[in-house]
Amino acid sequence: MNCIFCSIASGSTPADIVYQDDEVVAFRDIHPQAPTHILLIPRRHIATVNDLDADDMHLAGRLILTAKRVAAELSFAENGYRLVMNTNRDGGQTVFHIHLHLLAGRHCHWPPG
Numbered sequence: 001m002n003c004i005f006c007s008i009a010s011g012s013t014p015a016d017i018v019y020q021d022d023e024v025v026a027f028r029d030i031h032p033q034a035p036t037h038i039l040l041i042p043r044r045h046i047a048t049v050n051d052l053d054a055d056d057m058h059l060a061g062r063l064i065l066t067a068k069r070v071a072a073e074l075s076f077a078e079n080g081y082r083l084v085m086n087t088n089r090d091g092g093q094t095v096f097h098i099h100l101h102l103l104a105g106r107h108c109h110w111p112p113g
Contacts, residue, residue, distance in 0.1 A: 005097035009043040018074070023059060024066045026102070035105025036076060040067055047096045049087040063100045076104040084112070 007013035008027060015027035018038060029037040040063050046052060052060060064083065071077040081104035086092035 003097050005041045034103040038102040040100040046098045067102045082108040
């Protein structure tokens with residue numbers, strides 16, 4: 001398997017890491033879609049949301065709570081932010097290792113598109 005996010009999580013590929021612990025790594029997206037665009041990934045490879053199961057409930061929640069923590073630490077939690085998780089090609093997923101997009105620094109319009 002040749003997964004860029006696994007390589008970042010293991011430290012083999014450099015990234016602008018803003019947070020990491022034993023389960024999650026958060027780093028700046030190299031193609032940002034907002035002034036602040038951070039990706040949060042589990043260290044363990046899971047290809048899509050469809051591959052999560054009940055045993056992954058803690059990890060899925062951990063990604064969201066880590067996003068909340070990063071937003072607070074980088075001082076944009078009060079202004080607001082958007083969390084997005086794309087699934088499969090029609091959902092916009094381009095790297096098949098689950099990841100949560102944390103977008104901030106501008107007004108996020110609705111509906112997204």
